[in-house]
Amino acid sequence: MTPPAIVERALAEGLGMIAVCDHNSARNAAAVQEAAGARLAVLAGMEITTVEECHVVALFPDAAAAQAAGAEVGATLGQIDDGYGTFFGEQRVLAADGGERARETLALATATTLDVEAAVELVHGHGGLAIAAHIDRRSFGVIGQLGLFPAAAGFDAVELSRHVAAGSPDEARFAVHGLPMVYSSDAHYQSDIGAARTVVYCERPTFAELALALAGADGRSVGDA
Amino acid sequence: MKLEDIARELGLTELTPEVTGNAEAEIERGYASDLLSDVLAHAPEGGVLITLQVHLNVIAVASHAELAAVIFAGDRRPDDDVRAKAVAEAVSLFVSPADTFDIVGRLYALGVKGNHA
Numbered sequence: 440m441t442p443p444a445i446v447e448r449a450l451a452e453g454l455g456m457i458a459v460c461d462h463n464s465a466r467n468a469a470a471v472q473e474a475a476g477a478r479l480a481v482l483a484g485m486e487i488t489t490v491e492e493c494h495v496v497a498l499f500p501d502a503a504a505a506q507a508a509g510a511e512v513g514a515t516l517g518q519i520d521d522g523y524g525t526f527f528g529e530q531r532v533l534a535a536d537g538g539e540r541a542r543e544t545l546a547l548a549t550a551t552t553l554d555v556e557a558a559v560e561l562v563h564g565h566g567g568l569a570i571a572a573h574i575d576r577r578s579f580g581v582i583g584q585l586g587l588f589p590a591a592a593g594f595d596a597v598e599l600s601r602h603v604a605a606g607s608p609d610e611a612r613f614a615v616h617g618l619p620m621v622y623s624s625d626a627h628y629q630s631d632i633g634a635a636r637t638v639v640y641c642e643r644p645t646f647a648e649l650a651l652a653l654a655g656a657d658g659r660s661v662g663d664a
Numbered sequence: 665m666k667l668e669d670i671a672r673e674l675g676l677t678e679l680t681p682e683v684t685g686n687a688e689a690e691i692e693r694g695y696a697s698d699l700l701s702d703v704l705a706h707a708p709e710g711g712v713l714i715t716l717q718v719h720l721n722v723i724a725v726a727s728h729a730e731l732a733a734v735i736f737a738g739d740r741r742p743d744d745d746v747r748a749k750a751v752a753e754a755v756s757l758f759v760s761p762a763d764t765f766d767i768v769g770r771l772y773a774l775g776v777k778g779n780h781a
Contacts, residue, residue: 491719492698554719577701585721586700 440629441537442467442474449479452633456480456644458498458623463488463516463547465509466532469502473535480644485509486572487558488550493581494572495555496598496623497562500646508565515552516545523548555581559592568650569593573600573625574613588616596621596653596661601635619653619661638662665774667691667733667756670712674770676735676758679747686756689732694776696768700725707731708779714767718742720749727753737764 449457459468459481468483475481483505487495499505519530523546530543553561562569571594574580582588588597596619603609605622613620622635641648641659652659668687671678693708698716707713707729714735715722723746726734733756736742741759742750750757760767 491717578699583699583701585717585719586704586725587721589719589721591720 440626442471442533442535443537444629445471445632446475446479446481448629448632452636454479454633454636456482456639456649457632458482458484458496460484460486460496460498461547462486463509463512463551464530464543464545465499465502465505466541466543468505470533470535470540472502474537482646482649484567485512487512487553487562488579489555489558490550490552491555491584492550492579493555493584494579495558495562495594496570496572497558497567498570498646498649499562499565499567504565504567508561508567511561512551512553513545516547516549518544519546555585555589555592559594563593568595568646568653570596570598570621571618572598575599575603575609590616594618595650598623599635600625619655621653621661665691665776667712670771670774670776671758673774674735674760674762674767676760679741679757679759680750680755682751683754683756685754686732691732691776694768694771694778695731696764704729706779712771712776714764714771716740716764718746720746722746723749723753723755726750726755732756733758735760735767737762737767 459471461467465483465485472481482498483502484498487497527548530547531539532541534540559569571581574582574597577583598621621637624631624634626632639652639661641652651657652661667689691712693711695707696714697703700721704725709730710732712733713731714737716737718740736759739761
């Protein structure tokens with residue numbers, strides 16, 4: 440997945456806004472924003488792995504905030520060793536044209552030392568939104584890892600995976616947490632892009648508007664696609 | 665075997681001395697898992713849990729599953745709020761420098777068994 444390929448696929452899928460959320464890193468977000476230009480709204484994000492091995496989707500107001508948060512997250516990770524790439528793949532930092540700028544040497548596939556509460560606090564500290572990732576999944580979602588939804592952590596929304604049908608009893612099961620529900624593809628491959636989507640009722644596709652929609656403020660809201 | 669005897673035999677450090685009601689409890693069953701949703705579904709009532717998780721939800725899950733005690737493996741220690749919640753819920757907490765495998769092995773040798781023994 441290169442920045443141009445991600446943008447083309449998202450446009451072909453008819454998406455109006457995407458978020459780039461590498462595991463425990465925000466180093467590729469700006470390149471995708473640059474590749475998109477004015478054609479597609481691209482949020483700078485990150486998928487943080489907490490010490491409990493819960494995934495937290497973090498979305499930031501801009502790439503600089505994401506980078507700053509990413510640096511704090513990265514400071515809790517160890518370095519990769521020889522066998523790492525064989526199992527987890529190469530960690531390329533790409534330019535807007537898809538060329539390789541650098542290789543990340545932090546072990547991004549491992550857990551950070553942040554617990555769920557600390558991760559949410561870190562995200563909020565950089566002006567971001569913290570979303571409990573794929574809470575329907577048995578592994579790496581907060582409910583799977585922690586048994587019960589950690590209401591006190593202060594999440595802004597919960598994310599459901601493509602495996603939950605919109606409007607299904609399954610979906611209703613997760614509505615009980617009283618937080619807005621978003622669907623996203625969690626795309627690890629280009630072909631995943633657009634596999635799940637959320638309708639955001641707002642003025643324009645921006646971080647600020649999304650924040651209003653998740654808060655249900657000023658007539659903005661989110662709903663099923 | 666009584667919980668206090670298990671603690672002594674395994675050299676566990678007790679984190680909740682305020683919880684006195686469980687010392688004499690007979691522990692017959694145990695469960696080891698780090699997925700708390702799995703603990704909630706399968707841990708045996710009155711049993712002991714061995715886990716690496718030190719999140720506050722361990723106490724909620726242990727209380728709901730009516731466990732007598734939790735042993736944190738690998739010298740992982742919970743924060744004070746977790747300990748306080750355990751005291752309030754009368755769940756005894758222990759910590760051991762040993763890893764999960766060794767703790768379970770020693771419990772088994774003392775006659776504490778799993779759900780399928």
